[in-house]
Amino acid sequence: MLQLPFIRENKELTLAGLKKKRVANADEAVEQVLTLDQQRRDTQKELDDVLAQSNAKAKEIGALMKSGQKEAAEAAKAETAELKSRSKELEESLKALEQQVMDVLVTLPNLPHSSVPEGRSAEDNEVVLENGDKPVLGDDALPHWDLIKKYNIIDFELGIKITGAGFPVYKGKGARIQRALINFFLDKALEAGYLEVQPPILINKDSGFGTGQLPDKEGQMYFATADELYLIPTAEVPITNLYRDVIVSEDQLPVKNVGYTPCFRREAGSWGAHVRGLNRLHQFDKVEIVQIRKPEESYQALEEMSLYVQGLLQELELPYRVLRLCGGDMGFTSALTYDMEVWSAAQQRWLEVSSVSNFETYQANRLKLRYKVEGKTQLLHTLNGSALALPRILASILENNQTPEGIRIPKVLVPYCGFEVIN
RNA sequence: GGAGAGAUGGGUGAGUGGCUGAAACCAGCAGUUUGCUAAACUGCCGUACCCGUAAGGGUACCGAGGGUUCGAAUCCCUCUCUCUCCGCCA
Numbered sequence: 001m002l003q004l005p006f007i008r009e010n011k012e013l014t015l016a017g018l019k020k021k022r023v024a025n026a027d028e029a030v031e032q033v034l035t036l037d038q039q040r041r042d043t044q045k046e047l048d049d050v051l052a053q054s055n056a057k058a059k060e061i062g063a064l065m066k067s068g069q070k071e072a073a074e075a076a077k078a079e080t081a082e083l084k085s086r087s088k089e090l091e092e093s094l095k096a097l098e099q100q101v102m103d104v105l106v107t108l109p110n111l112p113h114s115s116v117p118e119g120r121s122a123e124d125n126e127v128v129l130e131n132g133d134k135p136v137l138g139d140d141a142l143p144h145w146d147l148i149k150k151y152n153i154i155d156f157e158l159g160i161k162i163t164g165a166g167f168p169v170y171k172g173k174g175a176r177i178q179r180a181l182i183n184f185f186l187d188k189a190l191e192a193g194y195l196e197v198q199p200p201i202l203i204n205k206d207s208g209f210g211t212g213q214l215p216d217k218e219g220q221m222y223f224a225t226a227d228e229l230y231l232i233p234t235a236e237v238p239i240t241n242l243y244r245d246v247i248v249s250e251d252q253l254p255v256k257n258v259g260y261t262p263c264f265r266r267e268a269g270s271w272g273a274h275v276r277g278l279n280r281l282h283q284f285d286k287v288e289i290v291q292i293r294k295p296e297e298s299y300q301a302l303e304e305m306s307l308y309v310q311g312l313l314q315e316l317e318l319p320y321r322v323l324r325l326c327g328g329d330m331g332f333t334s335a336l337t338y339d340m341e342v343w344s345a346a347q348q349r350w351l352e353v354s355s356v357s358n359f360e361t362y363q364a365n366r367l368k369l370r371y372k373v374e375g376k377t378q379l380l381h382t383l384n385g386s387a388l389a390l391p392r393i394l395a396s397i398l399e400n401n402q403t404p405e406g407i408r409i410p411k412v413l414v415p416y417c418g419f420e421v422i423n
Numbered sequence: 424g425g426a427g428a429g430a431u432g433g434g435u436g437a438g439u440g441g442c443u444g445a446a447a448c449c450a451g452c453a454g455u456u457u458g459c460u461a462a463a464c465u466g467c468c469g470u471a472c473c474c475g476u477a478a479g480g481g482u483a484c485c486g487a488g489g490g491u492u493c494g495a496a497u498c499c500c501u502c503u504c505u506c507u508c509c510g511c512c513a
Contacts, residue, residue, distance in 0.1 A: 058494040
């Protein structure tokens, strides 16, 4: 959520940012927020004054009662009636105005960092770098959805029976390589100084609001109606919400957490071409890194996180590229996002496997996540990144490493898998 | 699921209608002093919003929401959570 005082003092900057993010009704929305906010403040001033008068009168009455001046006290009581009804009115309109400000404010996305390129869609994203050699496969190379059948390691039909489309069953070496990847990713994060956490994978409304999934992305999450809990779309949500309503003491910074969780996404309306096999699932596994940083350090941290993720891809011997997302393609809550894509040799396309973002104060403002600087509380910056999401990593390992003798497991994973080839 | 008890500031914990934004103690911060890796003493020590260039002032908050009252941490209602006992159970 954007900070109201910031919008007030930086209206033009706000508008420019929102337009870069391709917000359709930016002028209108900002104007509305500022007008409502002014009304809100006026109303609060008036209410506070009325309440101050009421408090003074109440004290007066108390004193009169004590000194036995009953009649004077009764007379004073009569005077409070008007103040009371007035304060009630004002309180109601204050509440209404606060709600209205909030309603518009939550529709505004985060402002993009100055380095974010202009653009409308994925085609406008900036390729920051490309690394690794794309393998050249023979004509008989298979896409991963055929390889998983050939080697009987992932079963989509079985998943359909148990749950539905997009919920695959991993079997044998398929299950073992999943477990290997998770452990590999967690171990690497531990080496890099992250604290491992195992959060719940169901979250309440407040948590959904804290990281920005609610109110506007309600339809993307599975919802357990009996208990009003959402299945997490990413570990970002529970891990970042660990720090909701927290004033972190300076010596605990920076916070670096890593967690493995399954992730659940309804992906309503996003099925079609290019989503075969492991390319898009309703349930998948992911290791997520989350950092909480002082504002002045957050962009340096973002670069570190990007390099960290790239290091993982290098160790897995996967050709990858890094994109800086353009204003129109960025997430709602992000100020700057790098996407990491790996080359999927049989499909001949790039697959997104990680998204590393700095949210600046946007989430922290919702979370009320702060620290103290010289006695004053100040919002912190939150960042997170996939490190990494499994399915597409697995897809490209399967495709890129296929040989007539079977699928070669990347060296770093062999100790974790306990086998060198899937055949 | 059934029965009972409870929820106060970073922690412990007092407070049952006005003198309480809240005692006391601990932790923390600043300083004074003592010749010793510590003690004693003094002061400070919650959050948010509003007015103000500032100094400063106002308002709200004692699990959450509502109500009674001139006045609520304190009384009433609803909800949430925690603990204890019983039941069930990985």
